[in-house]
Amino acid sequence: MDSLIQLKNVSKHYGKFMALRYVNLDVAEGEVVSVIGPSGSGKSTLIRCINLLEHYDDSGKITVNGTVVRKGADLKNVRANVGMVFQNFNLFPHMTILENVKLAPMRVGEISTEAATKRALRLLDNVGISDQADKYPGQLSGGQQQRVAIARALAMKPKILLFDEPTSALDPEMVGEVLNVIRKLAGQGVTMIIVTHEMGFARQVSDRIVFMDAGQVVESGTPADIFDGAKEPRTLTFLKNVLEQ
Amino acid sequence: MHFQKLSLKFVLILTSLAAYLVPVSAASTGENALIVGANIGNVPWEFQDTAGELIGFEIDLVNEVAKRLDRAIEVINIPFNGLFSAVQSSRIDIAISSITITEQRLASVSFAQPYYDSDQSLTIRSDSSIQSINDLQDEVVAVDTGSTGDIWASENQQQYGFKEIRRYEGLAPAALDLQIGRVAGYISDIPAMQYYTKDKPELKVVERIDTGGSYSMMFRKDDELALSVNEIITNLKQEGFVNELHNKWFGVLAEETTSTAKVTAMPGVKAGLLLNFMDTFLNKAVFVETLPMLLLGLTTTLKLGLVSIVLGLFFGLLLALIRLYAPAIARVTAKIYINVFRSIPLLVLLIVIFYALPFVGISLSPFTAAATALIIVSSAYTAEIFRSGIEAIPKGQFEASQALGLSFVHMMKDVILPQATRIVIPSLTNNSINVIKDTALASVVAMPDLLKQATQAQAIAANPTPLIAAAGIYLLVLLPMVLAVSHLEKKYSKRNQ
Ligand SMILES: Nc1ncnc2c1ncn2[C@@H]1O[C@H](COP(=O)(O)OP(=O)(O)O)[C@@H](O)[C@H]1O
Ligand SMILES: [Mg+2]
Numbered sequence: 001m002d003s004l005i006q007l008k009n010v011s012k013h014y015g016k017f018m019a020l021r022y023v024n025l026d027v028a029e030g031e032v033v034s035v036i037g038p039s040g041s042g043k044s045t046l047i048r049c050i051n052l053l054e055h056y057d058d059s060g061k062i063t064v065n066g067t068v069v070r071k072g073a074d075l076k077n078v079r080a081n082v083g084m085v086f087q088n089f090n091l092f093p094h095m096t097i098l099e100n101v102k103l104a105p106m107r108v109g110e111i112s113t114e115a116a117t118k119r120a121l122r123l124l125d126n127v128g129i130s131d132q133a134d135k136y137p138g139q140l141s142g143g144q145q146q147r148v149a150i151a152r153a154l155a156m157k158p159k160i161l162l163f164d165e166p167t168s169a170l171d172p173e174m175v176g177e178v179l180n181v182i183r184k185l186a187g188q189g190v191t192m193i194i195v196t197h198e199m200g201f202a203r204q205v206s207d208r209i210v211f212m213d214a215g216q217v218v219e220s221g222t223p224a225d226i227f228d229g230a231k232e233p234r235t236l237t238f239l240k241n242v243l244e245q
Numbered sequence: 246m247h248f249q250k251l252s253l254k255f256v257l258i259l260t261s262l263a264a265y266l267v268p269v270s271a272a273s274t275g276e277n278a279l280i281v282g283a284n285i286g287n288v289p290w291e292f293q294d295t296a297g298e299l300i301g302f303e304i305d306l307v308n309e310v311a312k313r314l315d316r317a318i319e320v321i322n323i324p325f326n327g328l329f330s331a332v333q334s335s336r337i338d339i340a341i342s343s344i345t346i347t348e349q350r351l352a353s354v355s356f357a358q359p360y361y362d363s364d365q366s367l368t369i370r371s372d373s374s375i376q377s378i379n380d381l382q383d384e385v386v387a388v389d390t391g392s393t394g395d396i397w398a399s400e401n402q403q404q405y406g407f408k409e410i411r412r413y414e415g416l417a418p419a420a421l422d423l424q425i426g427r428v429a430g431y432i433s434d435i436p437a438m439q440y441y442t443k444d445k446p447e448l449k450v451v452e453r454i455d456t457g458g459s460y461s462m463m464f465r466k467d468d469e470l471a472l473s474v475n476e477i478i479t480n481l482k483q484e485g486f487v488n489e490l491h492n493k494w495f496g497v498l499a500e501e502t503t504s505t506a507k508v509t510a511m512p513g514v515k516a517g518l519l520l521n522f523m524d525t526f527l528n529k530a531v532f533v534e535t536l537p538m539l540l541l542g543l544t545t546t547l548k549l550g551l552v553s554i555v556l557g558l559f560f561g562l563l564l565a566l567i568r569l570y571a572p573a574i575a576r577v578t579a580k581i582y583i584n585v586f587r588s589i590p591l592l593v594l595l596i597v598i599f600y601a602l603p604f605v606g607i608s609l610s611p612f613t614a615a616a617t618a619l620i621i622v623s624s625a626y627t628a629e630i631f632r633s634g635i636e637a638i639p640k641g642q643f644e645a646s647q648a649l650g651l652s653f654v655h656m657m658k659d660v661i662l663p664q665a666t667r668i669v670i671p672s673l674t675n676n677s678i679n680v681i682k683d684t685a686l687a688s689v690v691a692m693p694d695l696l697k698q699a700t701q702a703q704a705i706a707a708n709p710t711p712l713i714a715a716a717g718i719y720l721l722v723l724l725p726m727v728l729a730v731s732h733l734e735k736k737y738s739k740r741n742q
Contacts, residue, residue, distance in 0.1 A: 053644050079650035090641035094663050103659060104649040156650060 004029040004159060004191050005050060010060035012045055012215075019045045020056065021215040029159070030189045034202035036226075037212035038238055043195040046212065047162045050193070051082040065159060080108065083153030087165040089145040091137040091152070097124065098133040101152045109156060116155075123151040127181050143174030147181055154185075161185065163194040199242055203227055211235045278317040281307055282337035285322040286415055289440040289494045290343045302494045303341040306360065306478075307462065309486065313477045324414045326391040326704035329354065332465045333525055333709065339474070343434055345393040345458040346512050350707035353525070355466050356512045357475040359459030359504040360487050365394050366435035367452040368423065368442060375429055377452050382406040384429035387419040390697065391704020394432040397456050411611070411691040412701055416441060418600070418689070423448065425603040427610075436495070459504050461512070475511045482508050531710040535702035539711060542698030543718055549612065549694060550681040553619035557680060558673065560620060561627025566657070568632055579628070586625035592686050594618045599690040615687035623680050630672045634665035671734045678726050682719070695719065 003026035012020035019042050027033055035043045048054040050062060052069050062069040064078050092100050101120035105111050111119075124130040127147040129140075137145055146166055153161055163182065167175040179201050186192060186205045196202050202209060202223065209226040211219045211234075219232045230236050283291040283303070291301040299320055311318040323331050328340040332354055345363065346356045369375045375384070383406060388395040390412040398410050411428055413419035416437065423431045424447060431438070435453055442448045464471040481487050488506050491499045499505035568579040586594070595618040602609065609617065638661050646656040666673075685696040699715035 051648055053647060076650060079648065082648070084645075084648035086641060086645065088641055090639075090645035092642065092645070092660055092664075094667065104651065107652075107655045107659065108650045152649070 002029075003027060004031075004065055005193070006061075006063045007046075007050075008061045010046075010049060010062060011057040012042075012049060012054060013057055019215050020049070023060075023215075023217050025210065025217060025220075027160075027191060027193065029191055031207045032186045032192045032194070032205055033208045033210055034206040035193060035195045035210045035212060036197070036199070036202060036238070037218075041212045042215040043212055044164050045215075047084075047164055047193055047195060050160075050162060051079055051084055053084075076108075080156050081158050082160045082162060083156060083158035084162045085146070085149050085153050085164070085166050087168050089137070089142070089149045089169070091145055091149055093137050096134050096136055097129065097140070097148050100137070100148060101155050104152070105155050120151070120155060123154050124148070126154075126184075127151045128177075141174060142170045143177045146170065146174075146178045150178075150181055150185075160191045160193070163192065163196070165195050165197065167196070167198060197242070199227070199239075211238065213238070278319045279307075279311050279314065279339060280337045281318060281320045282323040282328050282331045282340045282342075283320055284325040284328065284342040284415060285320075286417055287325075287342050288416070288437055290437065291320075291341060302361075302490050303343070303462075305490050305493070306481070306487065307339060307341055309481060310462075310474055310477050313480075314473065325389055326414070326700045328463065329704055329707045330709040330712065332463055335465055338464070338468075338470060340463040343437060343460045344463050346461055347393070347396075347458070347707075349705065350463075351512055353466060353707040355464045355468055355471040356461040357464070357471055357478055358509045358511050359461045360478060360482070361436070361460040361491075361499075361505055362503045363458055363460060364435045365397055365432055365454035365456045366438050366450050367454060368420075368431045368433065368438045368448055368450050369429070370423060370426070371447050371449045373429065375451070378405055378430075378454065381430055383408045385409045385411055385427070387411050387413055387422060387428040387431040387433075387691070389413055389415065389419065389433060391701045392433070393456060393458055394434065395701065396705055397454065398432050412693065412697060413691050414689060418691075420448065421600055422691070425600075425608055427603070427608060440494075471511070479508050482506065526709055526713050528706075528708055528710040531702075531706045531708045532714055535699075535706065535711045536714065538698045538702050539695060539714055539718060542693055542695035542715070543722075545612075545693055545698075546681070546684050546695040547722070549615055549619070549684045549687060549692070550677075552616050553623055553684070554677045554680050556616075556620045557623030557676075558627055560624035562631050562662075564624055564628035565631035565635065568628060569635060570653075583625045583628050586622050587629070589622070591618060591622050591683055592689065594622060595686055595690060611687065611690045611692040614690050615684070615692050619680055619683060622683075623676060626676050626679075627673065630669045630676060631665065633672075634669035635661060637668055638664050671730050674726060674730045674733065678723055678730070681723060681726075 005025070005027040007023050007025040010020055010023045011018060023046060035046065037043055045054055049056045050064065050069065052071065052075060055071070056062065065081050067074050067077050069075070069078050092103070095103065098117065098120055101123055102116040105116040105119060106113065121130055121133065124133055127150055129144055129147055132140060132144065137148065140148065166182065167178050170178065175198070179198065182194070183205050194202070194206070206223055208220060209223050210217055211226060211232070213234045219226065219230060219235045226235065227239065230239060285299065286292050289301050290303040291299065294300050304320070308318060321337060323337070325342055328342060328344065331337045332340050343361070343363070346359060367378055375381060386398055386407050388398050388410055395410070395412060398407065402410060411422070413422070416433065419431050419433070420441065422428050432454065435450065438450050442450055462474060478487070488498050491497070491505050501507065564579050564583060567575050568583065571579070595615060598609065598618050599611070599614040642660055642664065643656065646660045651659070684694055687694050688697040688700070695715050695718060699711045702711035703709050
């Protein structure tokens with residue numbers, strides 16, 4: 001089966017420092033992959049290379065849906081296919097919730113205002129906040145904001161969603177509502193790469209777990225493979241530390 | 246060759262302009278010195294020789310007067326139209342500058358007996374086809390702000406069909422614009438122009454305009470000093486001293502019938518205003534009479550301010566974007582532009598644009614020159630303001646826009662600039678206030694803005710009320726903006742708490 005996302009020998013230098021080291025990763029259509037690992041291991045860098053928020057070294061190659069991810073005319077197609085959800089939501093504070101979700105379809109997808117509004121309201125309904133459509137992000141709770149951010153990321157009908165620690169900035173009582181939305185999406189067959197520290201959630205929702213350390217993919221496999229039968233000492237140490245907390 | 250000659254001329258002109266901008270004062274001596282205000286550069290009455298020494302007919306005369314009063318003397322350079330308020334406020338004791346005695350002025354100041362009978366004159370470029378006042382239909386004429394020439398030209402504008410009267414702050418800039426061709430003729434005192442054109446074949450005095458009028462020294466109204474000086478002048482005339490000065494500066498003795506030779510009465514104190522504070526500074530009659538002039542000036546000021554603010558914002562934003570996002574060369578260029586034009590005083594830039602560019606073939610109208618200078622400087626400031634605003638937007642806003650696939654233009658237009666602008670509105674409003682205030686500098690390039698109209702009005706009426714009124718008008722326009730800035734700043738800081 002063809003991979004929807006393919007990373008071949010991908011490295012990333014910040015000056016002399018290597019944030020990613022020769023990463024190879026294939027994600028099939030409909031697959032849900034969770035990336036775990038200690039802080040500073042390169043998880044964010046990895047997913048940010050996939051939609052080119054970070055430029056990776058020339059030696060490697062990333063393809064998304066058959067398109068090589070590099071600066072240029074094709075980048076538009078890549079970004080149209082890849083939605084992203086950030087740790088800090090990054091909603092546009094000067095726009096209402098509805099306008100946040102409508103913006104990309106109108107500007108990039110160039111669909112009519114009515115069609116964009118209809119789509120946005122449907123998406124907001126899916127994440128359970130259509131009744132807040134005319135409020136501004138500052139008037140919403142963190143959990144609500146993150147659900148809006150997910151709706152916004154879905155507005156371009158992307159094949160792929162990237163999540164970078166979507167619940168790390170949330171108060172504990174709001175984590176659940178966001179994870180539920182992501183779980184629902186996983187069930188609908190959206191391809192996802194999720195960077196997360198929520199181990200229970202990762203185990204439950206993922207087809208595959210990728211463990212990273214020091215810029216490398218150390219080990220990957222099914223949730224059972226990793227959580228119950230990890231072979232690499234670094235993975236075991238990490239899991240032990242996390243579970244102790 | 247040609248260029249060398251031009252650049253030499255240009256240097257000479259700039260030096261003479263510099264003399265006009267930088268006050269020169271003769272050595273000050275003693276506490277009891279007579280303070281004399283003079284519009285230095287007004288040949289042959291008071292000007293500087295190549296050594297920088299103050300010389301001239303009136304300088305010689307006032308020196309002799311001081312000697313006989315047994316007082317030292319200090320000369321201060323004040324533009325012609327500033328002399329009136331200077332005597333009225335006692336900042337100077339005597340004003341000299343070939344000031345014509347008029348009925349209107351006598352209501353507010355005093356004069357000693359006259360010592361020179363003058364007329365106005367028309368000066369043109371030697372290669373011009375204009376030969377008399379009658380040829381000035383639909384032409385632009387230059388005058389000195391608030392001078393007798395100004396008064397005459399304003400009264401006769403309709404009759405001769407002058408297209409526009411452009412008002413200058415002295416002989417040098419007016420003569421320069423005549424040479425450049427921005428004005429077709431220059432109406433000014435005949436002795437000054439005859440003396441000035443003596444060694445300048447490119448300019449020619451072609452017509453005497455019979456306005457009459459005699460010059461004398463001017464004093465604060467009812468100042469005792471006027472009487473003493475008047476008496477000394479009587480003596481000096483009887484001794485032939487005054488006519489010797491005429492001989493020295495004009496090469497001939499004046500006729501016996503002129504006020505240079507003949508002792509005359511001191512100009513009568515006109516039944517005029519009692520000069521208390523109100524009548525001097527807040528004179529209702531003068532205010533009512535000059536208000537239409539001021540309002541005309543206000544429209545010019547607002548037009549200039551608005552054009553400069555809007556275009557300054559536009560180019561400032563463009564510069565900020567270039568400075569932040571363009572390829573390296575353009576970025577560096579924008580940075581240099583921003584730094585250079587925030588360092589150059591606006592007045593200097595304005596003078597260079599107005600008086601220097603014609604030498605490379607670019608001759609701008611006063612409005613265009615003033616607007617250009619204001620836009621150049623304002624855009625440099627707004628560029629920095631916009632940059633600070635854009636840089637204050639969190640990185641996540643850029644990343645979210647990019648991740649959504651927005652183009653650079655849409656990212657800026659829909660996401661970044663609306664937020665950045667909101668942050669910098671107080672600073673932008675502040676800058677706009679400065680632009681409007683700076684429009685007053687356009688006076689130097691003969692723009693009839695509010696300040697210019699006010700100085701003209703106060704010179705004609707010899708009363709500072711129009712200046713006070715102009716200050717009030719500036720306040721009315723700018724105070725709401727200042728208050729709006731405070732309000733916005735408060736609101737913004739609250740929101741950020
Ligand atoms: N812009 C940057 N410049 C220099 N180093 C960076 C930059 N961004 C990330 N890094 C470094 O790269 C490494 C990986 O970072 P990151 O991908 O954010 O880790 P993680 O998301 O796994 O916590 C870290 O050591 C971090 O300090
Ligand atoms: Mg991270």
